[in-house]
Amino acid sequence: MSLDVVSVKKDFPILERDMAGHRLVFLDSAASSQKPRAVLDAMDHYYETTHANVHRGVYTIAEEATQAYEAARAKVGRFIGAPSSRGVIFTKNATEAINLVAHSYGRSCLPPGAAVLLTEMEHHANLVPWLMLREERGVELRFLKIDDHGRLVLDDLERQLDGVGLVSLTAMSNVLGTLNPVPEIAAAAHAAGAVVLVDAAQSVPHAVTDVAAMGCDFLAFSAHKMCGPTGIGVLWGREALLEAMPAFLGGGEMIRDVRLDGWTPNEIPWKFEAGTPPIAEAVGLGAAVDYLSGLGMDMVREHEVALTGKALSTLADRHGDDLRIFGPPDAHERGGVLSFTYRDIHPHDLSQVLDSAGVCIRAGHHCARPLMRRLGVPATSRASFYVYNDEADVDALSDGLLAAADLFSN
Amino acid sequence: MAGLEDLYREIILDHYRSPRNRGNLPSPPAHRVEGFNPLCGDEVILYVDIDDSGRVTDIKVDGQGCSISQSSASMMTAAVKGRTEEETRELIRAFKAMMSIHERGLDANGVGFDGESGPVEPDPSVDMGELEALRGVVKFPVRIKCATLSWNTLVQAFDEAGVDRVGD
Numbered sequence: 071m072s073l074d075v076v077s078v079k080k081d082f083p084i085l086e087r088d089m090a091g092h093r094l095v096f097l098d099s100a101a102s103s104q105k106p107r108a109v110l111d112a113m114d115h116y117y118e119t120t121h122a123n124v125h126r127g128v129y130t131i132a133e134e135a136t137q138a139y140e141a142a143r144a145k146v147g148r149f150i151g152a153p154s155s156r157g158v159i160f161t162k163n164a165t166e167a168i169n170l171v172a173h174s175y176g177r178s179c180l181p182p183g184a185a186v187l188l189t190e191m192e193h194h195a196n197l198v199p200w201l202m203l204r205e206e207r208g209v210e211l212r213f214l215k216i217d218d219h220g221r222l223v224l225d226d227l228e229r230q231l232d233g234v235g236l237v238s239l240t241a242m243s244n245v246l247g248t249l250n251p252v253p254e255i256a257a258a259a260h261a262a263g264a265v266v267l268v269d270a271a272q273s274v275p276h277a278v279t280d281v282a283a284m285g286c287d288f289l290a291f292s293a294h295k296m297c298g299p300t301g302i303g304v305l306w307g308r309e310a311l312l313e314a315m316p317a318f319l320g321g322g323e324m325i326r327d328v329r330l331d332g333w334t335p336n337e338i339p340w341k342f343e344a345g346t347p348p349i350a351e352a353v354g355l356g357a358a359v360d361y362l363s364g365l366g367m368d369m370v371r372e373h374e375v376a377l378t379g380k381a382l383s384t385l386a387d388r389h390g391d392d393l394r395i396f397g398p399p400d401a402h403e404r405g406g407v408l409s410f411t412y413r414d415i416h417p418h419d420l421s422q423v424l425d426s427a428g429v430c431i432r433a434g435h436h437c438a439r440p441l442m443r444r445l446g447v448p449a450t451s452r453a454s455f456y457v458y459n460d461e462a463d464v465d466a467l468s469d470g471l472l473a474a475a476d477l478f479s480n
Numbered sequence: 481m482a483g484l485e486d487l488y489r490e491i492i493l494d495h496y497r498s499p500r501n502r503g504n505l506p507s508p509p510a511h512r513v514e515g516f517n518p519l520c521g522d523e524v525i526l527y528v529d530i531d532d533s534g535r536v537t538d539i540k541v542d543g544q545g546c547s548i549s550q551s552s553a554s555m556m557t558a559a560v561k562g563r564t565e566e567e568t569r570e571l572i573r574a575f576k577a578m579m580s581i582h583e584r585g586l587d588a589n590g591v592g593f594d595g596e597s598g599p600v601e602p603d604p605s606v607d608m609g610e611l612e613a614l615r616g617v618v619k620f621p622v623r624i625k626c627a628t629l630s631w632n633t634l635v636q637a638f639d640e641a642g643v644d645r646v647g648d
Contacts, residue, residue, distance in 0.1 A: 442521070478547065
């Protein structure tokens with residue numbers, strides 16, 4: 071049994087759009103995925119029948135809205151293998167989830183003098199919060215290097231971990247597609263006395279996630295990359311850690327009591343959810359979790375390994391040395407993200423030519439400028455795959471590259 | 481939807497494939513200024529010789545980037561070489577006016593945010609020559625910054641040269 075992409079495509083209304091005579095070939099899901107009808111309907115249904123503010127209303131629809139919001143939390147918890155939904159915090163996005171940890175744990179729980187270990191392949195979302203912490207508190211930052219195939223160099227991990235209080239790394243690079251050995255790194259980090267935050271924005275949408283198997287202490291991801299809406303993300307954390315951490319943003323919902331001379335925080339997870347939360351978005355995320363679970367996350371991963379493998383071989387066959395693809399060469403050790411340079415054509419020009427054929431790829435630094443410097447390129451083009459992509463999409467990409475070559479060749 | 485031919489006119493591709501005034505000049509005396517577009521990594525390094533009267537006696541361009549930023553820089557060097565500061569600033573104004581229609585984030589009524597004036601009509605008395613070919617860029621708003629990068633960088637060169645002259 072494999073994923074029935076023909077049927078999956080029909081679930082995504084946007085794929086019916088006509089792009090000046092071309093079908094829409096969406097190859098930018100690593101930036102944000104498209105949304106299935108089931109998610110759009112769930113959010114519409116919520117607003118049309120149920121909406122009220124959560125948690126304090128006594129009337130029927132407020133009660134229902136609260137149930138819908140908390141049901142989404144439970145679904146998300148089960149989806150990532152969390153022991154309970156108490157550790158599932160809704161944030162604005164993965165970026166805010168990482169900022170929450172950097173701000174709360176980083177400023178109050180990180181032992182004095184402890185360093186933070188990151189990697190060279192991190193997205194700005196997992197760099198800037200720590201750079202801010204370094205500026206403010208003088209916390210030492212260390213970076214695991216990558217080899218020429220975009221894999222982390224772990225030979226020296228034990229020494230690198232000496233004196234580290236927190237490790238924060240991506241489960242899957244948004245540029246290279248590299249799948250990092252999180253369980254191995256987490257085990258070593260724990261042995262060294264460090265806690266582990268995993269930026270799972272690129273991995274949760276594409277493979278089975280089990281926080282226990284990963285061995286992490288925090289997991290951050292966004293709904294909009296996994297068929298859900300924008301405006302909501304998730305931080306999962308170990309309950310004991312979350313309980314010890316001070317609140318992040320202050321306001322309603324996150325308090326138990328407020329007096330004019332002070333306040334006491336609510337229990338987790340609400341302690342970290344100040345103000346009216348993204349309720350409809352949580353409902354949409356819950357529907358996205360149901361949709362992906364219906365497809366089967368093992369099927370999703372299998373489909374993407376097959377498609378990525380096919381893309382790697384098709385593109386190499388058709389374009390040879392004109393095409394330079396970054397990251398691990400084997401589809402089994404990477405996600406469905408292909409960053410590349412093609413001849414000496416600038417990524418923006420490539421993307422523009424592809425757009426004229428309805429093909430959407432990303433061009434630029436992919437919010438990973440330190441990695442671009444490491445790779446020695448100012449920018450790359452990036453095609454990324456999801457459940458609705460197939461070999462015809464890879465062919466459309468390949469044809470577009472030839473069209474660009476025709477236009478720009480000397 | 482605008483077609484590719486609106487953007488990649490033959491003159492633009494010609495300047496991209498065979499850039500004019502490529503290279504560098506000894507600095508000093510040339511003014512060396514860098515322009516950078518963080519969005520796409522486009523980079524323009526200008527070397528401008530400006531004589532005491534403010535005339536551009538020589539200009540070279542270095543750096544890397546997309547076809548629009550590089551061809552715009554090439555066409556600019558060809559257009560401003562030999563011009564006085566006044567003539568060059570007039571051309572820069574006219575070029576930026578041609579590009580400003582989307583750059584200012586105008587709404588449908590042509591009224592800018594923050595009380596800015598609406599679209600600036602290009603001055604018809606300024607002969608744009610080959611630069612007319614870049615007019616199609618305004619149909620691709622994301623690329624306008626690519627086209628204006630070298631021009632903004634040139635403004636910087638004049639501003640620095642002006643400061644130097646005042647300092648003399």
